[in-house]
Amino acid sequence: MKNIVIAAGYATRLGELTRNFPKPLLKIGRSTILGRMLDDIDAIPEIDEHIIVTNHKFADHFRTWAAEQHYTKPITIVDDGTETNDTRLGAVCDLLLALDKLQIDEDLLVVAADNLLFFSFREFVDFAREKQTSCIMCHEQPSIEKLQRTGVVELDDQQRVLAMEEKPQEPKSHWAVPPFYIYRQADLDLVRHSVENGCGKDAPGNLAHYMVEHTTMHAWPMTAGRFDIGSLDTYYAAIEKYGKD
Numbered sequence: 390m391k392n393i394v395i396a397a398g399y400a401t402r403l404g405e406l407t408r409n410f411p412k413p414l415l416k417i418g419r420s421t422i423l424g425r426m427l428d429d430i431d432a433i434p435e436i437d438e439h440i441i442v443t444n445h446k447f448a449d450h451f452r453t454w455a456a457e458q459h460y461t462k463p464i465t466i467v468d469d470g471t472e473t474n475d476t477r478l479g480a481v482c483d484l485l486l487a488l489d490k491l492q493i494d495e496d497l498l499v500v501a502a503d504n505l506l507f508f509s510f511r512e513f514v515d516f517a518r519e520k521q522t523s524c525i526m527c528h529e530q531p532s533i534e535k536l537q538r539t540g541v542v543e544l545d546d547q548q549r550v551l552a553m554e555e556k557p558q559e560p561k562s563h564w565a566v567p568p569f570y571i572y573r574q575a576d577l578d579l580v581r582h583s584v585e586n587g588c589g590k591d592a593p594g595n596l597a598h599y600m601v602e603h604t605t606m607h608a609w610p611m612t613a614g615r616f617d618i619g620s621l622d623t624y625y626a627a628i629e630k631y632g633k634d
Contacts, residue, residue, distance in 0.1 A: 390433075390435040390436050390437065390495060390496040390497065390498055390514070391436070391437070391438050391440055391493055391495060391496070391497050391498070392427075392430050392436050392438065392439045392440065392462075392497075392498045392500070393440045393442065393484060393487055393497055393498070393499045393500070394413075394423065394426075394427075394439065394440065394441045394442065394500055394501075394502045395442055395480045395483055395484060395499065395500070395501055395502060395568075395593060396411065396413045396423065396441050396442060396443045396447075396451070396502035396503075397442055397443050397444045397469050397471070397477060397478065397480070397483045398412070398444075398474075398477070398480075398503075399444070399446075399473070399474040399477065400412035400503075401474055402619060402620050402621075403620070403621055403624065404621065406621070406624070410447070410450060411443065411447040411450050411451065412502070412503050412618065413502035413503055414450055414451070414454055415618075415624065417505065417627055417628060417631050417632070418628070418631045418632050421454070422502070422503060422504075422505065422618060422627075423441075423454075423502050424458075425505055425631075426500065426502070426504065426505070426506065427439060427458075427460060429506070429509050429510055429511075430498065430500075430510050431460040431461055431462055432461075432511070433498075433510060433511050433514055435496070435514055436462055436498065437462055438462055438463050438464075438465060439460065439462055439463070439464045439465070440464075440465045440467060440487055440491065440493075441455070441464065441465070441466050441467065441502070442467045442469060442483045442484065442486065442487050443466065443467070443468060443469065444468070444469050444470075444471045444472065444477065445468050445469070445470050445471060445472050446471070446472045446473075448466060448468040451466045452466050465491065467483075467486065467487045467490060467491070469482075469483050469486055478590070479589075479590035479591040479592075480501075480568075480590075480591065480592055480593040480595075480596075481583065481584060481588060481589065481590045481591070481592075481593065481595055481596045482584060482590050484499060484580070484593070484596065485580070485581065485583075485584065488577070488580065488581060489581075493577075494574060494577065495574050496517075496571065496572070496573050496574050497570075497571065497572045497577075497580075498510065498513075498514065498569075498570075498571055499569070499570045499571070499572060499593065500568065500569050500570075501567075501568035501569070501593060503617070503618045503619065504567070504568070504569075504615050504616065504617055504618065505615060505616040505618065505627055505631070506613070506615045507613035507614050507615060508611060508612045508613040508615075510569070512609070512612060513526060513569065513571065513609050514571065516607070516609040517571040517573070517607075517609075520548075520607040521573075522573065522604070522605045522606055522607050523570070523571060523572045523573045523576045523600060523604060523605075523606050524570070524571045524606060524607050524608065524609055525542070525550065525566055525569070525570050525571075525597050525601075525606060525607075525608050525609075526566065526567050526569045526570075526608065526609050526610075526611055527542055527544070527564040527565060527566055527567075527608040527609070527610055527611070528564070528565055528567065528610065528611040528614075529563050529564065529565075529610075530563055530564075530565035531563060533560060535565070536557070536560040536563065536565055537556055537557065537558060537560065538556055539555075539556065539565045539566060539594070540553055540554070540555050540556075540565065540566035540594040540597060540598060541553070541554050541557050541560045541561065541562055541563075541564060541565060541566065542562065542564045542566055542601070542608055543561050543562050543564070544562070544564060544608055547607070548607045548608050548609065548610070549605065549606070549607050549608075550601050550606045550607060550608050552601065553566070553597065553598045553601040553602075554598075555589075555592075555594055555595070555598055564608065564610075566594060566597060566608070567611070567615065567617070568592075568593045568594065570593065570596070570597055572600070576600065576604050579599075579600060579603050579604055580596065580600070583596055583599050583600070586599075587599075616630075
């Protein structure tokens with residue numbers, strides 16, 4: 390299983406902090422946002438490589454960082470060639486670029502690079518192995534306003550995904566979808582041809598929505614919370630919580 394980290398954004402909401410520096414490599418205590426995520430994922434036996442997809446503007450930052458790491462699994466940096474937010478490929482196209490460039494043909498763990506988790510991805514990988522399908526995560530979100538800004542799924546009593554909507558005005562459940570996915574090898578042909586068949590390019594949830602409509606997927610309910618570091622407020626809150634670790 391490959392761990393593919395989507396890290397090609399430009400983090401415009403963090404202002405000067407990320408004008409010339411990638412958000413996933415911002416410091417949180419003695420580590421970084423990305424480092425804390427990989428500390429967990431690297432220990433999963435099924436994972437055999439970490440693939441970081443970034444943009445040309447920040448690729449050298451990631452290469453320098455990767456050269457200093459000592460994970461048990463190798464790190465590969467993929468440069469998508471873009472240099473501005475206006476020319477970005479979008480998360481789905483960045484994933485497809487990595488699949489094509491590295492000729493990947495095995496199960497994928499696909500994660501956004503700007504989250505701190507209060508649980509282990511080990512649980513998610515175990516769930517996907519039990520279900521033997523591609524999988525997404527979900528968590529209960531009581532706020533209708535927040536549900537209107539994310540993907541929302543309907544599930545049966547076996548956690549099979551019945552339907553998914555992106556940013557619904559009238560959410561049909563309280564199950565929100567964070568940007569963490571497992572795509573099984575058997576579904577990679579669907580993934581590879583998703584954009585040419587109408588899948589949106591920008592957000593990783595676009596691909597999940599497309600896949601729900603074309604194959605069987607299950608959703609794993611998160612067992613704890615996370616920091617989604619999308620603003621200065623959440624970044625400083627993460628530092629406050631983990632700044633001494």
